[in-house]
Structure formats: structure tokens, C-alpha cells
Amino acid sequence: MKRLLDQYRVASTPIEMIYMAKDGAITQRNIMVLQVNEKSITAFCYLRQTKRTFLLQNILSFSPMRKKYVNEVI
Numbered sequence: 001m002k003r004l005l006d007q008y009r010v011a012s013t014p015i016e017m018i019y020m021a022k023d024g025a026i027t028q029r030n031i032m033v034l035q036v037n038e039k040s041i042t043a044f045c046y047l048r049q050t051k052r053t054f055l056l057q058n059i060l061s062f063s064p065m066r067k068k069y070v071n072e073v074i
Helices: 002-011
Strands: 015-020 026-036 040-045 050-055 059-064
Antiparallel strands (some): 026 040
16 A cells, blocks of 8 residues: 555655544545655645645545546547
């Protein structure tokens, strides 16, 4: 998991993450990984518009952000 998160950091790829907070609440966050540590990551959270620290053990899933197409005919 750390290696993949570090790859997203190096590539500056925003990701969607499902995260469980300390109180057990589950949230979906869009983040940009800034730093990967042993037990946590530091990331810019688009929801809170600030840098946040997330524990690796509380990350339930993550994937690259899906591009949203507005008014585009496919």
C-alpha cells in the first residue's frame, strides 16, 4: 500500500480514498498525497482544503480520481 501511495505522490495523481475516522465514521475523501511515512500519510484534502494526516491502518480503499466529464458527448 505504501509503495502505491508513494507512486501517486511522485506522479502528483489525485486519489479518491475511503477512510475510517477515529470515531468510526466512514468518509470518502479526494486527496493529493504529499508524504508517505511508516504509519501515516500527509495529504492535501480537497474536502477540508488543508493538509491532513491519515493513518494507513484506517485507509479502507483508494484509487485514482475518476475524471468527470461535463457536457461531453460520448
